Amino acid sequence: MRNLGKVIARGLGAVGLIALAACSPIQIGSRVLDFGGGGGNAQTMPMQPAMMPSGPAQSFGRGPVQVALLLPLTGDPGLAQVGQSLANASRLAISFVEANPNIAENITISLRDTGSTVAGATAAASAALADGAKLILGPLTAEAVTAVGAVARSGGVPVIGFSNNPTAAGPGVYLLSVLPDMEMKRSLNWLKTQGRRGIAGVFPATAFGQAQQTAFRQQAAIAGFAPSAVYTFSNVEEARQIVDQALPQIQKGMIDTLFLPDRATAPSFGVLLAQAGIAPDAVQIVGSADWEGDPTIATASPLSGAIYPAVDPAGMAAIAADYQRQFGGQPHALATIAYTAVILANVNTLSMATPPYNPVLMTNAQGFNGRDGVFRFLGNGRAEYALVIKRIMPGGAQMVEGAGL
Numbered sequence: 001m002r003n004l005g006k007v008i009a010r011g012l013g014a015v016g017l018i019a020l021a022a023c024s025p026i027q028i029g030s031r032v033l034d035f036g037g038g039g040g041n042a043q044t045m046p047m048q049p050a051m052m053p054s055g056p057a058q059s060f061g062r063g064p065v066q067v068a069l070l071l072p073l074t075g076d077p078g079l080a081q082v083g084q085s086l087a088n089a090s091r092l093a094i095s096f097v098e099a100n101p102n103i104a105e106n107i108t109i110s111l112r113d114t115g116s117t118v119a120g121a122t123a124a125a126s127a128a129l130a131d132g133a134k135l136i137l138g139p140l141t142a143e144a145v146t147a148v149g150a151v152a153r154s155g156g157v158p159v160i161g162f163s164n165n166p167t168a169a170g171p172g173v174y175l176l177s178v179l180p181d182m183e184m185k186r187s188l189n190w191l192k193t194q195g196r197r198g199i200a201g202v203f204p205a206t207a208f209g210q211a212q213q214t215a216f217r218q219q220a221a222i223a224g225f226a227p228s229a230v231y232t233f234s235n236v237e238e239a240r241q242i243v244d245q246a247l248p249q250i251q252k253g254m255i256d257t258l259f260l261p262d263r264a265t266a267p268s269f270g271v272l273l274a275q276a277g278i279a280p281d282a283v284q285i286v287g288s289a290d291w292e293g294d295p296t297i298a299t300a301s302p303l304s305g306a307i308y309p310a311v312d313p314a315g316m317a318a319i320a321a322d323y324q325r326q327f328g329g330q331p332h333a334l335a336t337i338a339y340t341a342v343i344l345a346n347v348n349t350l351s352m353a354t355p356p357y358n359p360v361l362m363t364n365a366q367g368f369n370g371r372d373g374v375f376r377f378l379g380n381g382r383a384e385y386a387l388v389i390k391r392i393m394p395g396g397a398q399m400v401e402g403a404g405l
Contacts, residue, residue: 057110057131061094065351067107068128069342070138070148075116079140082334086138086162087111088327089335092319093342095326106351109342114139118147125151133157134356137341140334142168149173158357160341162334166211169381174362176341176375178289178311178385180215183261186309186387187286188223190401191257196284198228198249201259202242202269205234212261212288228255239265243272250283260306261288263297270302280305289387293333297392304394309387311336312403315371340370373403 057068069090071083090109097103112128114121121144128136129151136152136159139145145161145168152159153172161168164177191199199220203213213230220227228249231242249255258273260266266287273283280302287308291297315336323331344350347368350357359379367376367384374386386403 057112057127059108059110060091061105061108062098063105063107063346063351065107065134065345065356066132067109067342067345067351068125068131068133068136069109069111069338070114070121070124070128070136070144071111071338072116072120072140072144073111073113075120079116082140082332083114085332085335086140086338088323089319089331089338090137090342092322092326093339093346097343097346103346104348105346106348107342107346109137109345114144118143121145122147122151124148129155129157134351135160135345137338137345138162145173145175156355158359158362160344162337162341165208166215166382167207171379171381172359174377174381175383176337176344176370177383178309178372178387179382180212180261180288181219181382182384182387183288183309184212184215184219184259185222185384186389186404187259187307188219188225189404190307190389191284191286192223192225194284196257197225198254198256199225199259200227200229200231200246200249200255200257201261202231202233204262204265205232209262216259216261233265236268239269239272243269243276247276247278250278255283257284257286259286261286261290263288263290263294266291266306267296267300267303270300270306274302287392291392292390292397298396300392303392306392307389307400308392310390310397311372311385312388315340315373319371336371340372344368344370374405 071086072079073083073087074080094109097105110128110131110133112124114124121139125136125148134157136148136157138161139148140162142163142165145163149159149170159173160176161173162177163175164179166179166181169175201213201216203209217230229246233239233242246255260269285303285306287306289308289310291308292310297303319336319339320331350361353361363377363379365376367374372385375383377383384405386405388399388403389401390397391400
């Protein structure tokens with residue numbers, strides 16, 4: 001693989017389940033961003049003066065190739081907070097390039113505010129093209145990435161977006177994030193080595209839940225599984241019905257593995273399973289990369305022993321201290337994506353090619369090595385990551401298998 005820069009709460013019960021289902025988290029990047037109370041992952045960080053969407057860009061870097069970075073810096077406070085953290089991480093990446101005599105400075109980053117609307121993202125993308133951008137990094141949400149992709153495609157400029165909703169991907173619009181396809185593939189392949197055969201999945205009746213369900217079905221077929229059941233829920237009563245329906249199959253061993261990828265409701269499903277008398281060792285629960293770092297997941301005793309795929313934590317550990325010194329506070333979990341995107345954009349064979357960032361180079365099967373580990377872009381714009389497998393334990397999540405595709 002190419003080396004980028006040569007380094008690179010307890011169970012909630014029925015009431016909690018209703019509340020979580022009614023206030024579904026927004027899916028962006030390779031993690032979930034929760035708005036409102038109880039998320040536990042929001043970080044406090046200094047905010048630089050915000051720009052109006054499509055207003056003057058903030059520039060950093062000294063290279064000849066213009067690269068636009070589109071992030072929400074105003075508007076919804078939750079999105080703006082994440083956007084600022086990603087902007088900070090991008091500055092760290094440029095500082096790394098500038099401080100390393102062995103790396104050429106090939107790009108100049110122009111940071112533009114998208115606000116928290118599709119219209120703002122569209123305006124920012126149009127302004128970036130007018131300024132001669134050869135590549136667009138960001139934005140965050142699937143709707144914004146789709147809108148930016150339409151603008152960029154008209155100008156022949158590729159996009160590396162940060163959404164983890166696979167519907168936003170397409171030719172020339174790459175998603176630098178852990179997608180449901182890869183999560184399911186990694187988990188299913190590991191389960192196969194463990195001799196698991198009776199798999200079932202439970203998914204929320206949301207757009208992202210549908211994307212997870214589709215990935216589950218497709219990757220299960222590829223791995224040679226025939227799912228025993230696939231369930232969808234939209235409220236607590238449906239959740240209880242799912243547990244009641246699955247109980248006989250679990251007791252007979254027909255279901256030995258249950259996928260609960262939705263971070264918000266997984267603890268409540270754990271409670272419902274326990275209330276139904278299902279012992280923790282009777283069924284292997286499988287989560288998603290969005291579980292990583294969630295304190296409610298980590299302390300939910302009914303989920304003890306559950307496994308989930310995750311990005312290699314070494315990348316975040318590598319930038320956290322520098323981030324703290326330069327910006328104060330801790331970086332958001334998505335910061336490594338922005339860091340990787342900037343280092344990737346600066347890679348000589350991509351940025352100085354003719355034309356720069358062309359599809360043949362971007363989809364090189366050998367892939368790249370970023371802060372979240374090894375990844376590669378496919379022709380359909382989706383990414384494949386090498387993910388680790390972790391297990392929920394009383395003392396904290398433990399890695400049970402290293403990174404793999």
